[in-house]
Amino acid sequence: MHSLVLDIAGTLSAAANLFVVAAGLTLVFGAMRIINMAHGSFYMYGAFAVTTVLGVGAGWRFWLALLAGAVVAAVAGLTVEVTVIRRLYDAEHLTQLLATYAVLLIFADIGQRIWGTGYRTVNPPPVLASGISIAGGQVPRYQLFVIGVGAAVGLALWLMLARTRFGWLLRAAVQDPESVATGGTNLAWLRTGVFVIGAFLAGLGGALIAPMQSIAPGMDVSIIVSVFIVVTIGGLGSVAGAALGALLIGLAQTLGAEFFASWAASLIYLTMIVVLAIRPWGLLGVPER
Amino acid sequence: MSHCQPVRPRHWALATLAAAAACTLIAACGNSSAGSASSGGTVTVGESTTLSGSIAELGESGLQGVELAVADLNSHGGLLGKKIKVVSADDAATPATGAANAKNMILQDHVVALFGPVSSAVAAAEEQLAGQYKVPIFFHTSNDISLMGANFNPYAFQVVPNTDMEPRAAALYLDSEVKAGKIKTPLALGTFAPNYSFGQDSVAGFIQALKYYNVPFKIVSQQWPSLEATNISPNLSALIAAKPSVVYNAQFGGDLVTFVKQATPFGFFKKTTMLSMLNTAELAALGSQAPAGSIAYDRAPWFAMNEPGVTAFASEYHATYHQWPDTWAVLAYTSVQVWAYGVKHAGTFDAGKVSAAIAGAAIPTIRGTITIRACDHQAEIPEYVGTVASSPSSQTGFPLWTPGSAFAAPFSKIGLSCAQMKAMQK
CATH class of the missing domain: 3.40.50.2300 (Response regulator)
Structure with missing residues (x-):
């Protein structure tokens, strides 16, 4: 019983954090057909921004830091979209991939100038710092908070896509960009908007994990590997797929750690291979036309 | 995980800068080649280590230890009448990059000693080069036992407790x-x-x-x-x-x-x-x-070693870098002292003679006298x-x-x- 509660909370919190980041990546791909490697940079900048705002203190500033992390990433995203991505909508996939990879490397270097090469750590706010007893097991409150944020982000994205004019335009722009443009919508700014939201989510994911991880250069590359697996499993472009993919990866990590400890890392890739063998376009994706 | 990081040479600014500036003005004196014992000029030592990525802090701390040790040597007149200059480069924890850095340092900077990386895989690659080009190399962070075992060569020294x-x-x-x-x-x-x-x-x-x-x-x-x-x-x-x-x-x-x-x-x-x-x-x-x-x-906690030299070093380090020295800085500082002892006792920068002077010697350092065992060049610490x-x-x-x-x-x-x-x- 004890173990089950811990496992469920561990799985869900890992999944929730992956989902927040993956949702941003898959949203951008869905709307713009661009695989954005620099998504990892936005995540890292979000986490580092938290360390800057928090410094050594904690308390109420944590909530400000969380927001600042997401906003810093969104501003970085805006800059990248306007200066680089906007010129690449009609380019080959490979060109886009190389360009966004170049952006990742540049951001990594700038990041080192700003935040240095060492690692930084921050504390969760006091109210979330301790554990809480659930069914005999002690679960960290911060894990529950992360799960809550993941659920809230999922809900907000669903509302945005299904219930708002922006979401409607977005879906229309994927199907038929020309009609949307002739309808009087500024396609360029619509795309910028999506890209900024994607970056915001990456930054939020990074900010969210800051108290759980050491913040160091290199976390940009490691997250991009993980979220690529998540969105590939779920289906590129599908937000619900990203949620499902994140859950599967979280579950694979937990089951792996529990039962095949020395194979835990491979289990993630194995999950991906199995899913792609059966459904090459991902669980909730649609085959490319 | 490979980051593409540029090689960033850094030069120790204090005493060495003055010496380097003087050199530039006179123009005639470059790096003297190994073995020359004539007075004046500078010699260069290299520290290729990990300065980016998640283990960069270990590399930075070690580099600071080396730089501080060299600054202290220079403030006491350098070695054999020569000032010492440190060149450093980032190996991104990648053996190929570390080997390329070490090769550059040997062939272009004419380093008379190498100090070493964080990762043992990088260390193994550099150890091979050091043996090939006959440059003494001192490992102060990477500590795989194979460096002094299967990969042993007479120019390599392990100034850190090993993985065993x-x-x-x-x-x-x-x-x-x-x-x-x-x-x-x-x-x-x-x-x-x-x-x-x-x-x-x-x-x-x-x-x-x-x-x-x-x-x-x-x-x-x-x-x-x-x-x-x-x-x-x-x-x-x-x-x-x-x-x-x-x-x-x-x-x-x-x-x-x-x-x-x-x-x-x-x-x-x-x-x-x-x-x-x-x-x-x-x-x-x-x-x-x-x-x-x-x-x-x-491996070397300054606060628990009970050595007056280490305590003094910790104060000096704290005054310079505004933080307490990590284990890597203590070990790196000591490794420079081991090399300096070899040079003084050999009366030359020649790799073979320096290495021979160190092997088996009891060497005074900030952490007291340490012996470098002759059979495997492991510091008995x-x-x-x-x-x-x-x-x-x-x-x-x-x-x-x-x-x-x-x-x-x-x-x-x-x-x-x-x-x-x-x-x-x-």
């Missing part, structure tokens, strides 16, 4: 805690280590050491989070669910700090004794969150173990070790014999 000594020291300390009745046996043992050679070797070494010292144990959980794991929650949950009484954790740096922070809300440290490489930097990062009662092993304190030290403002708990595991007990090392050397 570390887990043995931890097990020895644990054994004394068991004998004092502080820890019950059989240990319900959990292990937690990054899933690559260092992690696997450390865990295997620790388990071997427990058997060697006859500490009864039963393994209840072994966790191997992948190096690029962004979230260790699943591994941590599995470990805690197995209810270990003792956990050997082979993580270090930021990963170890993360582990402590994540494990604390589970009530982990109330029920479990953790053994790990919690060094000064990690204790500083954790501050009041340091896991009191955990067992820490450290102890590994330190202690218990993390529950209250902050008045000197640093963050907890260090419980006073009186520091234990220096002697080399004679934890090091392999010359016969064993000779068997590993080809």
Whole structure:
């Protein structure tokens, strides 16, 4: 019983954090057909921004830091979209991939100038710092908070896509960009908007994990590997797929750690291979036309 | 994980800058080549290490130790009348980059000595080059036993406790805690280590050491989070669910700090004794969150070594860099002193003669006199173990070790014999 509660909370919190980041990546791909490697940079900048705002203190500033992390990433995203991505909508996939990879490397270097090469750590706010007893097991409150944020982000994205004019335009722009443009919508700014939201989510994911991880250069590359697996499993472009993919990866990590400890890392890739063998376009994706 | 990082040479600014500037003005004096003992001019030494990525802090700390040691040498007139200049480069923890850096330093900067990387894989690549070009190389952070075993060459020196000594020291300390009745046996043992050679070797070494010292144990959980794991929650949950009484954790740096922070809300440290490489930097990062009662092993903890030279060094380091020196800085500083001793006693920068002067010598350093064993060029130094304190030290403002708990595991007990090392050397 004890173990089950811990496992469920561990799985869900890992999944929730992956989902927040993956949702941003898959949203951008869905709307713009661009695989954005620099998504990892936005995540890292979000986490580092938290360390800057928090410094050594904690308390109420944590909530400000969380927001600042997401906003810093969104501003970085805006800059990248306007200066680089906007010129690449009609380019080959490979060109886009190389360009966004170049952006990742540049951001990594700038990041080192700003935040240095060492690692930084921050504390969760006091109210979330301790554990809480659930069914005999002690679960960290911060894990529950992360799960809550993941659920809230999922809900907000669903509302945005299904219930708002922006979401409607977005879906229309994927199907038929020309009609949307002739309808009087500024396609360029619509795309910028999506890209900024994607970056915001990456930054939020990074900010969210800051108290759980050491913040160091290199976390940009490691997250991009993980979220690529998540969105590939779920289906590129599908937000619900990203949620499902994140859950599967979280579950694979937990089951792996529990039962095949020395194979835990491979289990993630194995999950991906199995899913792609059966459904090459991902669980909730649609085959490319 | 490969980052494309540019090579960034850095030059130690203080005394050496003046010397370098003077050189530029005179224009005639470049780097003197190895072996020349005439007065005046500069010689260059190289430190290629990891200055980017998640282990960059170890590299930075080591580089600062080397730079401080060289600045101190220069302020006392340099070596054989020459000022010393440090060139450094980032190896991004990649053997190919480290080897390229070392080659550049040898061929273009004409370095008379190399000081060494964080990663043992990089060290192995550089060791080969050092042997090929005949340049003495000093490892102060990378500590794989094979560097002085299968890969041994006469120009390489290990001024740091090796991978074999570390887990043995931890097990020895644990054994004394068991004998004092502080820890019950059989240990319900959990292990937690990054899933690559260092992690696997450390865990295997620790388990071997427990058997060697006859500490009864039963393994209840072994966790191997992948190096690029962004979230260790699943591994941590599995470990805690197995209810270990003792956990050997082979993580270090930021990963170890993360582990402590994540494990604390589970009530982990109330029920479990953790053994790990919690060094000064990690204790500083954790501050009041340091896991009191955990067992820490450290290759050169300035605060527990009880050497006036190290204490003075720590003050100097703190005044220069505004932080307390991590183990890597102490070791790096010492390694420069070992080289300097060799040069002084050989009366030349010639690699062969310097190496011969060091092998088997008892060398005065900030940490007292240390002997470099002739058979494998391993420094006969102890590994330190202690218990993390529950209250902050008045000197640093963050907890260090419980006073009186520091234990220096002697080399004679934890090091392999010359016969064993000779068997590993080809």
